[in-house]
Amino acid sequence: MSDCGQFGLTIIAFIGSVFSPYYAWAGRRDPQNHVALNVAVYRPNGHHWAMTERNRNVLARTSASLQIGPSALTWTEAGLTIHFDEIALPRPPDNWWPKRLRGSVRFVPETAVASGIPLDMNERHAWRPIAPRGRIALDLMGPVAQTWTGEGYLDQNWGSEPLETGFARWDWARTHREDGSTVILYDIIRRDGSAVRHGLHFGRDGDLSRFDLPPSQTLRRGFWGVTRRVPCDDGEEAAIVQTLEDSPFYTRSLVDTTVGGIRSRSMHESLSADRFASPIVKAMLPFRMPRRAGR
Numbered sequence: 001m002s003d004c005g006q007f008g009l010t011i012i013a014f015i016g017s018v019f020s021p022y023y024a025w026a027g028r029r030d031p032q033n034h035v036a037l038n039v040a041v042y043r044p045n046g047h048h049w050a051m052t053e054r055n056r057n058v059l060a061r062t063s064a065s066l067q068i069g070p071s072a073l074t075w076t077e078a079g080l081t082i083h084f085d086e087i088a089l090p091r092p093p094d095n096w097w098p099k100r101l102r103g104s105v106r107f108v109p110e111t112a113v114a115s116g117i118p119l120d121m122n123e124r125h126a127w128r129p130i131a132p133r134g135r136i137a138l139d140l141m142g143p144v145a146q147t148w149t150g151e152g153y154l155d156q157n158w159g160s161e162p163l164e165t166g167f168a169r170w171d172w173a174r175t176h177r178e179d180g181s182t183v184i185l186y187d188i189i190r191r192d193g194s195a196v197r198h199g200l201h202f203g204r205d206g207d208l209s210r211f212d213l214p215p216s217q218t219l220r221r222g223f224w225g226v227t228r229r230v231p232c233d234d235g236e237e238a239a240i241v242q243t244l245e246d247s248p249f250y251t252r253s254l255v256d257t258t259v260g261g262i263r264s265r266s267m268h269e270s271l272s273a274d275r276f277a278s279p280i281v282k283a284m285l286p287f288r289m290p291r292r293a294g295r
Contacts, residue, residue, distance in 0.1 A: 001150050001151060001254075001267070002138075002148040002149070002150040003148070003149060003150045003151070004148070004150075006043075006044055007041075007042060007043055007044075007138075007146070007148050007150070008040075008041075008042035008244065009039075009040070009041055009042070009105065009136070009138055010038070010039075010040045010042075010244075010252070011037065011038065011039050011040075011082055011084065011105065012037070012038040013036075013037050013038075013066055013068065013073060014034075014035060014036045014037070014038065015031050015032060015034075015035050015059070015061075015066075016028070016031025016032075016034055016035075017034045017035065017036045017053055017289075018157075018159075018162075018163055019250075019276065019285070019289070020034050020036070020053055020285070020289060020291075021282040021283070021285045021286060021289070022034060022053055022286075022291050023053075024162070024282055025282075028162060030056075032056045032059055033055050033056045034053060034055075035053070035054055035055075035056070035058075035059050035068050036051050036052060036053045036054065036068065036289070037050075037051070037052075037068045037069070037071045037084060037086060038050070038051040039051075039071075039084050039086050039088075039101055040244070040245065040252075041088075041101065041140065042244050043144075043146070046091075047091055047244070048088040048091070048099065048101050048143065049088060049089060049091055049245075049288075050084075050086035050087055050088045050089065050101045051086075051089075051288065051289050052069070052086060052087060052289070052290055052291070052292055053289055053290070053291040053292075054068060054069045054291070054292060054293075054295075055293060057293070058295055064076070069295045070084075070085040070086070070295050071083060071084040071085055071086060078106075078108065079106060079107050079108035079109060079134070080105075080106070080107040080108075080109075080154065081104065081105070081106050081107075082104065082105040082107070083103075083104045084101065084102065084103060084104070084105075085100070085101075085102045086100075086101045086102075087099070087100060087101065088100070088101040088143065089288060089290075099142070099143040100142050100143065101142065101143065102140075102141045102142045103138065103139055103140040103141050103142070104138075104139050105136060105137070105138050105139075106136070106137045107131070107134050107135070107136050107152050107154060108134050108135045108136075109130075109131035109133075109134040109154065110131070110133045110134050110135065110180075110204075111131060111132050111133050111134075111182070111202055111203075111204070111205070111206035112130065112131055112206055113128060113129050113130060113131070113132065113202070113206065113208070115128065116128035116156070116158075117198065119166070119167075119186075119188060119196065120166045120167070120190055120196075121190070121194075124159055124160045124161045124166055125157070125158075125159040125160075125161070125163070125166050125167070126157070126158055126159065127155065127156070127157050127186075128155060128156045128157075129153075129154075129155045129184060129200070129202070130154045130155055130156055131152075131153065131154040131155075132153060132174075132182035132184065132202040132206070133151065133152075133153065133176055133180070133181075133182045133202065134151075134152045134153070134154065135149065135150075135151070135152065136149065136150050136151065136152030137149045138150075151176045153174055153176075153182070153267075163271075163273050163276070164191075164273040164274070164276055164277040165191060166190060166191055166273075167188060167189065167190055167191055167271075167273045168189045168190065168191055168193070168272075168273055168274055169188075169189050169227070169270070169271060169272050169273055169274065170186065170187060170188040170189065170270070170271050170273075171185075171186075171187045171216065171228065171229045171230060171268070171269070171270045171271075172184070172185065172186050172187070172268070172269050172270075172271075173185040173230055173231075173255060173257070173266040173267065173268040173269075174266060174267050175259075175264045175265065175266040175267075176264075177262065177264055179204070180203075180204035181201060181202060181203050181204055182201075182202040183199075183200065183201050183202075183259060183264075184198070184199075184200040184202070185198070185199060185200075185213060185230065185231050185259065185266070186198035186200070187213065187216055187229065187230075187231065191273075197212075197213045197231075198210070198213075199211040199212060199213040199231070199259075211260065213231040213259075214231045214232060214233050214234065214259060215231065215232070215234070216229040216230060216231050216232070217229065217230060217231075217232045217237070217238045217257075219238060219239075219240050219253075219255065220240055222243055222246035222251045223246050224246060224247060224248045224249075226246075226247075226248070226249065226250065226251050226270055226272050226275065227270065227272065228240070228251055228253065228255075228268070228270040229270065230255050230257050230266070230268055231257065231259055232257045232258055232259065233258045233259060233260070233261065236257075236258035236263075238255060238256065238257040238258070239255065239256045239257075240253050240254070240255055241253070241254040241255060241256055241265065242254045247288075248275055248278075248281045248284065249271065249272045249273075249275035249276040249278075249281055250269065250270070250271050250272070250276075251269065251270045252267070252268070252269045253267075253268045253269070253270075254266070254267065254268070255268040
């Protein structure tokens with residue numbers, strides 16, 4: 001999010017595009033043949049969203065770089081640089097026609113985490129908050145020119161089985177606090193019905209401490225009816241500030257909640273793996289996630 005709180009950005013690089021219907025229909029084999037860069041830009045006067053799946057012919061990887069078609073991510077000692085050149089799909093009423101979404105992002109970590117955290121009993125799914133906090137600078141060239149700086153976050157997920165095999169749902173939230181620390185709330189319902197809850201506090205120096213999450217409150221559902229929940233202290237009330245993404249199986253929102261007596265604004269997501277597993281939902285996804293053979 002930008003320092004002014006008015007603008008936002010999310011970028012996700014996929015190898016084995018976990019939400020891809022094409023990858024699912026192919027039996028989730030050959031992940032390098034199902035790659036994509038998802039770019040979402042949030043502005044008060046219109047959002048832009050792009051995610052085009054591509055094949056292995058436009059994938060290049062090294063220990064410090066990842067190229068997916070016309071877009072690339074590069075690690076240096078100075079941080080992470082992302083150059084993106086994608087086609088933003090129409091999002092009525094914000095925009096009615098496909099547009100070229102071009103720009104670059106520089107992310108400089110302020111803290112770093114060395115190891116991942118297993119999310120299931122069999123350790124088939126893992127998550128690593130690589131940099132719980134850092135500074136971000138966006139230079140957007142199109143479809144509108146825009147530059148801003150703000151607070152950023154970088155993480156990584158990987159697994160050896162489909163998400164819907166391991167999980168029924170999850171709610172996740174990340175907060176940057178005024179003291180320079182970062183708090184992450186992870187509330188997971190596994191496929192076997194068991195629950196796992198992570199309350200993680202990363203200090204300004206990156207030191208990790210864990211805490212018990214307070215009970216979760218149910219938030220207002222989105223247009224597609226996905227259930228949203230977030231931990232919140234007893235006697236306090238959580239509230240949705242803005243919905244950024246609202247799909248049949250996933251929501252991304254800005255949420256105000258109180259944890260440990262501190263009221264703060266979080267980036268929040270809810271995933272319904274049950275809904276994603278539906279053949280009807282998978283049949284809808286090509287309209288949002290086209291696949292092409294070339295760049």
